[in-house]
Structures are given as structure tokens and as C-alpha cells.
Amino acid sequence: MPQEISITDDDILYAEKILLNGSNFDDERRLFIKDLGTLDLQAVHGSGKTTVLLAKLLILERKLPLDNGCGILVISHTNAAVDEIKIRIQKYCPKLFSYPNFIGTIQSFVDGFLAIPYYAQWKKHKPVRIDNDIFNEQFNHKYPIKYRSGLEHRFGNRYSSFIEEFTIVDQTISHFYTKEPIIIPNLGVTTPTYVNLVKTKKELLNTGILNFNDAYTFAKSYLEKHPQLKNLLQRRFSYVFIDEMQDMDIHQYNILENIFYDNANSKSRYQRIGDKNQAIFNGDIRFHNIWVDRTKLLTLNGSHRLSANISDLVNCFALHRPDGFNVIGLNRCNIKLYILKYSNETIKNVIPEFINLIKRIKDQNIDFANIIKEKNDNGKYKYPIKVIAWNTIWKTEEDNNDVDKIRLADYIDFSSQIHKINIDYPNLKSYLVFYDRKKHTLNVIRTSILNALLRILRLENSTDSKSRNYTRNTLINKIKEYSEVNNIQFQEQFSLNLYNWSIDIVKGRTSTVLENIKTYIPTFLKVFNTQIVNSKNFIESEDLGEVIDLETETPNTIKDEDVEIEISNVHASKGQTHSATLYLESYYYRSYESERLSPQFLGNPIVVNNNLGVRIKESARMAYVGLSRPTHLLCIAIHEDRFNRLFGELNNQNDKWEIINVQ
Numbered sequence: 201m202p203q204e205i206s207i208t209d210d211d212i213l214y215a216e217k218i219l220l221n222g223s224n225f226d227d228e229r230r231l232f233i234k235d236l237g238t239l240d241l242q243a244v245h246g247s248g249k250t251t252v253l254l255a256k257l258l259i260l261e262r263k264l265p266l267d268n269g270c271g272i273l274v275i276s277h278t279n280a281a282v283d284e285i286k287i288r289i290q291k292y293c294p295k296l297f298s299y300p301n302f303i304g305t306i307q308s309f310v311d312g313f314l315a316i317p318y319y320a321q322w323k324k325h326k327p328v329r330i331d332n333d334i335f336n337e338q339f340n341h342k343y344p345i346k347y348r349s350g351l352e353h354r355f356g357n358r359y360s361s362f363i364e365e366f367t368i369v370d371q372t373i374s375h376f377y378t379k380e381p382i383i384i385p386n387l388g389v390t391t392p393t394y395v396n397l398v399k400t401k402k403e404l405l406n407t408g409i410l411n412f413n414d415a416y417t418f419a420k421s422y423l424e425k426h427p428q429l430k431n432l433l434q435r436r437f438s439y440v441f442i443d444e445m446q447d448m449d450i451h452q453y454n455i456l457e458n459i460f461y462d463n464a465n466s467k468s469r470y471q472r473i474g475d476k477n478q479a480i481f482n483g484d485i486r487f488h489n490i491w492v493d494r495t496k497l498l499t500l501n502g503s504h505r506l507s508a509n510i511s512d513l514v515n516c517f518a519l520h521r522p523d524g525f526n527v528i529g530l531n532r533c534n535i536k537l538y539i540l541k542y543s544n545e546t547i548k549n550v551i552p553e554f555i556n557l558i559k560r561i562k563d564q565n566i567d568f569a570n571i572i573k574e575k576n577d578n579g580k581y582k583y584p585i586k587v588i589a590w591n592t593i594w595k596t597e598e599d600n601n602d603v604d605k606i607r608l609a610d611y612i613d614f615s616s617q618i619h620k621i622n623i624d625y626p627n628l629k630s631y632l633v634f635y636d637r638k639k640h641t642l643n644v645i646r647t648s649i650l651n652a653l654l655r656i657l658r659l660e661n662s663t664d665s666k667s668r669n670y671t672r673n674t675l676i677n678k679i680k681e682y683s684e685v686n687n688i689q690f691q692e693q694f695s696l697n698l699y700n701w702s703i704d705i706v707k708g709r710t711s712t713v714l715e716n717i718k719t720y721i722p723t724f725l726k727v728f729n730t731q732i733v734n735s736k737n738f739i740e741s742e743d744l745g746e747v748i749d750l751e752t753e754t755p756n757t758i759k760d761e762d763v764e765i766e767i768s769n770v771h772a773s774k775g776q777t778h779s780a781t782l783y784l785e786s787y788y789y790r791s792y793e794s795e796r797l798s799p800q801f802l803g804n805p806i807v808v809n810n811n812l813g814v815r816i817k818e819s820a821r822m823a824y825v826g827l828s829r830p831t832h833l834l835c836i837a838i839h840e841d842r843f844n845r846l847f848g849e850l851n852n853q854n855d856k857w858e859i860i861n862v863q
């Protein structure tokens with residue numbers, strides 16, 4: 201059994217002083233902080249679940265070292281979440297952040313404690329790399345292109361995930377974790393495509409070029425072959441805390457469960473913390489059924505972040521609604537909820553109107569005026585003002601005139617916001633690596649790829665007299681014309697490629713994209729009656745040379761007098777606390793959040809049953825996360841057509857909402 205530790209009121213007072221700016225933990229939160237047994241904590245948005253975990257860790261630091269060399273394990277999903285823990289408490293916790301304790305991502309835990317030792321035992325050397333990018337680059341390099349094109353054709357968008365999700369079990373292509381055979385339609389196991397797939401994967405495994413999923417394959421095998429390992433890990437880590445549990449994928453969930461719960465036989469105390477309603481990363485609708493609550497389930501219900509107005513609204517979007525579900529907004533701010541009603545003509549005035557509103561409210565509300573100014577030790581705003589949207593995918597030039605597919609880019613003229621990006625990099629790869637990573641839209645990547653294609657055209661100086669003078673727009677027009685003249689779907693495929701490449705780069709699959717673009721270039725050049733001659737070095741060279749590091753450039757912000765706002769997407773705002781948030785409705789799969797969720801905006805809690813569509817569920821989760829960020833001011837931008845059609849019953853006589861017509 202782990203060493204018994206008791207947490208006193210004095211310990212809690214110590215944590216409050218560091219974390220709470222004069223406030224206190226109430227009984228519900230003290231109950232969790234004091235409890236070191238195996239349990240789940242389901243905590244609603246803004247209830248302070250990160251804060252109570254930090255309190256517990258600050259207190260445990262005072263009790264370290266544990267007896268018998270045992271340690272504490274803290275796991276989160278992303279590096280950003282781990283960094284957040286470090287930023288907030290590392291300076292108070294020198295012991296917690298060193299051996300035998302471990303604080304890191306689920307991937308770093310699995311790599312370090314399971315996959316690498318097992319691989320080293322098997323091969324007598326450590327893996328060369330565990331990294332999707334390098335794996336994909338090497339895979340595409342080794343797997344003959346003639347077979348790859350056939351597979352890409354079969355899998356379409358899913359090709360990259362397929363390459364990362366398979367392993368070899370007895371010469372059979374199988375799922376990396378379940379080890380079940382993967383049936384590839386119309387592909388026999390004796391075909392060269394299949395045989396070479398097996399051969400290439402084996403070669404990479406033997407050399408030690410692994411992807412992230414391979415680490416789970418090895419981890420699982422290690423645990424199966426050495427059952428005593430589980431015991432060793434349980435002894436090593438007496439207390440295990442998993443933050444943002446709802447974001448774990450099923451294989452991550454299972455491996456943790458197997459080691460640290462061990463069918464209730466574990467020596468470790470295992471605490472899982474999260475909010476099922478905020479699962480927007482794994483995108484897995486089944487996840488609600490995967491995370492099975494522990495017998496001991498603690499909850500944090502009140503939201504310290506939200507006011508009653510905001511909380512009452514956000515409650516309506518919660519898909520996971522245990523009996524009596526109701527998030528109480530504990531923040532006493534009484535600012536109304538705002539709708540900014542815009543038209544096609546006034547859409548670009550939505551953000552300026554939001555800025556005006558902030559200025560007005562700050563003149564009337566001293567608390568708001570103070571909170572928007574507050575800064576952290578690192579000089580950044582503690583509670584930033586943000587504009588967020590779900591669909592931040594850049595429109596292609598072709599659908600620019602389609603006013604009914606509104607996305608983030610329609611609300612703001614990015615060309616005036618984005619600083620000059622170098623458009624003359626030394627080689628194709630640089631265009632894929634040095635796009636502006638601070639921007640959360642795909643547009644910057646798409647633009648960078650188009651710039652690279654223009655550069656190739658310039659280098660080729662083809663017989664098409666315009667080649668040297670194309671701009672991104674005229675290039676797209678030329679492709680459109682080519683499709684029409686030849687009566688083929690070239691333009692559609694070109695747009696789809698740009699979209700898929702941009703998405704894959706965001707996901708870190710730069711090497712795969714580079715290979716895909718290289719393969720596509722001859723087809724692209726045919727449009728201009730030319731082929732690769734002068735651009736060969738530009739396409740092949742991979743030396744990134746001395747290029748400015750765009751990571752250090754300023755993020756996407758707009759400053760108007762003393763109001764600074766940041767533009768971002770809903771995913772990136774996860775876990776954040778804003779002082780004011782403007783949520784821009786956006787088009788996704790044939791409709792808008794304001795359409796799919798209009799009953800919820802009007803105050804009706806969502807009813808979860810088997811008839812509830814997948815897109816409605818997705819939209820509800822997105823709205824739940826996005827709308828639950830601000831402490832004070834929540835604005836939602838809705839088009840007047842949708843407002844008039846669906847929100848007619850809201851008007852300014854309402855004591856909760858205020859509707860502003862954007863002029």
C-alpha cells in the first residue's frame with residue numbers, strides 16, 4: 201500500500217496563498233484536495249479543476265520524498281498542458297519536478313517507461329526516433345511510389361492515418377494496438393503493394409524509425425511479456441494524476457487503466473481528472489462510453505470563471521448530463537450576453553463593433569476595466585480578450601464569392617494583419633516549414649504552398665508566356681480554365697490537394713506533404729506545357745539554411761488604443777480563461793452552429809438521445825468549450841437572416857441578452 205499522507209487545513213491555506221489571490225477553496229474543492237485515494241474528478245468548465253490539481257501537487261511537494269523511493273506521476277495530453285503546470289508551480293516544487301517523480305505527456309511516459317526499454321531489449325539498441333514526421337518521411341522514401349499511388353487512391357484522405365495506424369503481425373497488416381488484421385479493399389496479401397507494405401514497415405521497425413503509435417504497440421507487448429512490470433510501475437508511482445482525461449484516445453486510456461487501475465488491484469492511487477463535455481480533441485463520439493466512471497466519483501459543479509448569465513447559457517450545450525446537471529456561475533459579474541447581428545455588407549464591422557463594445561463596457565464597469573489590464577509575470581495578459589471561430593479554414597479563391605459559407609476569414613481582412621512572409625525561400629521544403637506558425641488558419645500554409653508553386657513556374661520560365669507573371673489568383677484562374685477546356689475535374693482535385701496538404705502540415709506531417717507535392721508537380725506543370733528542368737534543385741534540395749524563425753514573431757492580434765484582442769480558433773482556446781470572448785458563427789458541414797443549436801441558444805438544454813445527429817453533437821461540444829471561456833463578456837456573431845429566422849423571440853427587452861445591429 202502507498203504511504204498514507206494526510207492533508208491538513210494548514211496545507212490548503214498554503215496552496216490558497218499561492219494560487220487564489222485572496223480567495224478560498226470551498227468544501228467541494230477541499231474534499232478533492234484532501235482525498236488521495238483512487239477516484240475520478242468530473243469537473244465542469246471553469247470550476248477550477250486545473251487549480252485544485254495544482255493545489256494538491258503544491259501540497260504533496262511538502263511531503264516529499266515519499267518512503268522507499270516511491271514517486272508521483274502527473275500526466276497530461278499535450279505539451280502545452282504540461283508546460284502550464286510547470287509555469288504555475290515549478291518554482292515552488294523542486295522535488296516534484298525531479299526523480300523519482302515524473303511530469304509529462306502520455307506519449308513521453310509511454311516512450312520512456314515502456315516502448316524504448318522494450319525496443320532496446322529486443323534490438324539491443326535504442327530506437328533511432330519516435331516521431332510521426334520522420335517516420336512518414338522515411339516510409340515514403342522507402343515504399344515504392346508505384347505502390348503508394350494505388351494505396352493513396354484507395355484511402356484518399358485517410359492514407360496518412362492508415363500509414364501511421366498499421367503494424368505487422370505474422371506478415372499481416374494489422375491495427376497497431378488491437379492487432380486485428382486490417383482489410384484493405386481489393387488488395388490481396390500476395391500483391392506487390394501488400395508485400396512491399398509489409399517489407400517497408402518491417403525495415404523501419406528494424407532500423408528503429410518508429411511513429412507514435414508504434415510506441416503503444418511496443419508498450420502493450422512489453423506489458424504482456426513481463427507481467428511483473430505493472431507491479432514495478434505501481435510501486436514506483438504511488439500517486440498517479442491524469443489531467444484532461446477526456447482527451448485521451450482509447451489506446452491511451454486502456455494502457456493507463458491496465459497499469460494503474462489493474463482491475464482494482466493496483467498499489468497506486470489513481471486519479472483521473474477531466475470534463476467529458478470538453479472532449480474536442482480525440483473527435484471520437486464513442487468516447488463518452490469509453491470513460492467509465494470509477495465507483496468513487498467526485499464532482500466540482502460551480503464555475504468560478506463564469507457569471508450566472510454565461511453559465512446558464514453554456515449549460516444548455518452539455519451533452520454529458522448526469523442527474524441534476526447544472527453549472528452554477530459563481531462569478532458575480534452581471535454583464536448581459538450580446539449578439540452582434542450582421543449582414544453580408546457589415547460582416548467586416550463585427551470585430552470593430554466588438555472592440556467598441558469593450559470600450560463602452562470598460563467605461564461603465566470598473567471590474568472589467570481592471571481585469572482586461574491584468575498581466576502575468578511574463579508580461580502577457582492574464583485574461584486576454586479573444587475572437588474565436590470553429591471553422592478557420594481559409595476559403596479558396598474560387599469560393600470567395602460564396603457568401604453563404606462564412607468562416608473566420610470572412611470577418612477579417614487578414615492581408616492587413618499578417619506581417620510580410622518571405623515568399624522567396626531557397627527550396628520547396630522551406631515553404632512548408634517556414635509558414636507563419638502563430639496563425640491558426642490554414643490559409644497561411646495554403647498561401648505558402650501556392651507561393652512555392654509560383655516559384656517553380658518562374659524557374660521553369662515555360663512556353664506559357666504568362667508563367668513568370670502569375671499571381672496566386674491568376675494561377676487559380678488558369679487552372680479553372682484548363683479544367684473547363686479539357687472537361688476534367690482538375691481544379692477540384694487541385695483545391696482538394698491544397699486543403700489536404702495544409703491540414704497534414706498542421707498535423708505535423710510535413711515530410712509526407714513534401715513527398716506528395718513532389719509527386720504532384722509534373723501533373724501541375726502539364727497545365728503550363730512544361731516539366732521539371734530548371735526547378736529540379738529547388739524541388740529536391742532539403743537544406744533549410746538560414747531562414748528567419750517565424751515562431752518568434754507576434755501572434756495574430758489587433759490593437760485599438762488600449763484594447764488588444766487576439767484572433768484564434770476554438771481548439772486553441774481550450775483550457776484558457778478570457779476576460780471577453782467573441783464567438784463567430786461559422787459554416788461547417790452545410791450549416792452553422794446558430795442553426796444546429798438555435799434551441800440551446802434560446803435556453804433549452806440539449807436532449808441527448810439516439811436521434812441526435814453527429815454534427816449537432818460536434819457543434820455542441822465546440823460551443824460548450826468556446827462559450828465557456830470568458831469571465832465577463834460573451835458576444836456571439838450571428839447573421840441577420842439566421843437571427844430573424846431562428847432567434848426572433850430574443851429582443852432587447854430581454855434581461856439577459858442585448859442585440860446589436862452591426863452597421
Ligand SMILES: Nc1ncnc2c1ncn2[C@@H]1O[C@H](COP(=O)(O)OP(=O)(O)OP(=O)(O)O)[C@@H](O)[C@H]1O
Pocket residue numbers: 220223224225226229243244245246247248249250251252475478504505774775776777828
Ligand atoms: N477556488 C477558487 N476560487 C476563486 N477562483 C478560482 C478558484 N478556482 C479557480 N479559480 C479561477 O477560475 C478560473 C478557472 O480555473 P481553472 O482554469 O482551474 O478551471 P478549469 O476547470 O480547469 O477550466 P476549464 O476546464 O474550463 O478550462 C481561473 O481564473 C482560476 O483562477
